[in-house]
Amino acid sequence: xxxxxxxxxxxxxxxxxxxxxxxxxxxxxxxxxxxxxxxxxxxxxxxxxxxxxxxxxxxxxxxxxxxxxxxxxxxxxxxxxxxxxxxxxxxxxxxxxxxxxxxxxxxxxxxxxxxxxxxxxxxxxxxxxxxxxxxxxxxxxxxxxxxxxxxxxxxxxxxxxxxxxxxxxxxxxxxxxxxxxxxxxxxxxxxxxxxxxxxxxxxxxxxxxxxxxxxxxxxxxxxxxxxxxxxxxxxxxxxxxxxxxxxxxx
Numbered sequence: 001x002x003x004x005x006x007x008x009x010x011x012x013x014x015x016x017x018x019x020x021x022x023x024x025x026x027x028x029x030x031x032x033x034x035x036x037x038x039x040x041x042x043x044x045x046x047x048x049x050x051x052x053x054x055x056x057x058x059x060x061x062x063x064x065x066x067x068x069x070x071x072x073x074x075x076x077x078x079x080x081x082x083x084x085x086x087x088x089x090x091x092x093x094x095x096x097x098x099x100x101x102x103x104x105x106x107x108x109x110x111x112x113x114x115x116x117x118x119x120x121x122x123x124x125x126x127x128x129x130x131x132x133x134x135x136x137x138x139x140x141x142x143x144x145x146x147x148x149x150x151x152x153x154x155x156x157x158x159x160x161x162x163x164x165x166x167x168x169x170x171x172x173x174x175x176x177x178x179x180x181x182x183x184x185x186x187x188x189x190x191x192x193x194x195x196x197x198x199x200x201x202x203x204x205x206x207x208x209x210x211x212x213x214x215x216x217x218x219x220x221x222x223x224x225x226x227x228x229x230x231x232x233x234x235x236x237x238x239x240x241x242x243x244x245x246x247x248x249x250x
Contacts, residue, residue: 005036005221005248006161006205006228008124009235010064010092013043020046021053026238028057036228036248039090040235044078051087062090062124065098068111070118080112080119091116092230094126094150096167106149114152117159124161124230125150126209131168143184144191155196157203162188163230169210170232178219178226181208185225214243221248 015023020042031038041062042050051061067077083091093116094109109125116123127146129139143164151160164184169175176184185206193201208220209230220226228248234240 003203003205003227006039006207007034007036007241007245007248008039008062008090008092008161008163008207008228008230009041009241010095010230010232011040011042011046011235012064012097012232014236015042015046017046017049020050023236023238024050024053024059027241028054028059030238030242031058031245034058034242034245034248036245038245041090041092047083047088048086055087060089061087062092062122063088064092064095066091066093066112066115066119066121068108068115070115080115080121084119084121088121090122090124090161092124092126092163096126096128096165096170100167106146109150110152113150113155113160117152117154122159122161123155124163124207126163126165126230128165128167128209134166134168139184140187143187147188147191151192151195153195157196157200157205161205161207162192163207163209164188165209165230172211175211175216175220178216178223181210181220182223182225185223185227189225212244214240214247217244217247 039060039062041064063083066080067074070079093112098104113123129142133142205227207228207230208226212229213234
């Protein structure tokens with residue numbers, strides 16, 4: 001089954017009104033020729049102005065995190081309905097940096113994904129193994145455990161995207177071979193098919209999130225189970241981000 005690729009840019013903790021606005025405009029200017037869906041995920045303080053700048057363009061807006069509760073005494077957090085209210089279509093949950101730096105567990109990620117679904121957002125659920133887990137030959141069992149713990153009931157291809165991010169490849173310049181990356185993507189699809197059903201899982205987009213760049217994007221995106229990318233560093237340069245998008249064939 002053909003799945004339209006999704007190229008998502010995670011800006012992480014980068015960008016000002018000036019630089020972020022210029023980056024979003026440059027991405028929007030180059031989006032018309034893309035054969036894939038495009039998504040940018042700026043830091044929270046830029047969501048509203050970037051959303052306004054992208055209005056009427058093919059580029060979608062996503063957030064980098066949300067709280068599991070809809071409102072309340074949670075200083076510094078942002079709720080999923082707030083994100084929906086300002087025009088977000090997606091929210092990233094469970095990024096490895098959130099899991100490591102903020103102690104987020106699979107249960108935390110699952111609750112955030114459920115909150116995203118309730119708010120009408122697409123949850124981009126991240127998972128991936130460390131170098132130690134990979135070297136120990138435990139990648140498959142670890143990924144299956146994360147899927148079981150992080151992906152909520154009621155997940156569908158319409159409200160969920162999975163992003164596989166081998167932690168050892170993020171920001172290091174190292175990547176698995178395309179075939180190695182695809183093996184994990186295929187494992188994810190196969191395992192989730194038992195819960196979502198084979199037809200639904202055939203429509204589910206699974207993104208690769210480990211140092212995808214213009215130089216390796218085409219080979220990675222040519223793999224049968226890699227349906228796009230969650231892009232970090234290369235998303236901060238419009239030229240690089242659009243080059244990756246150009247490598248994705250719709």
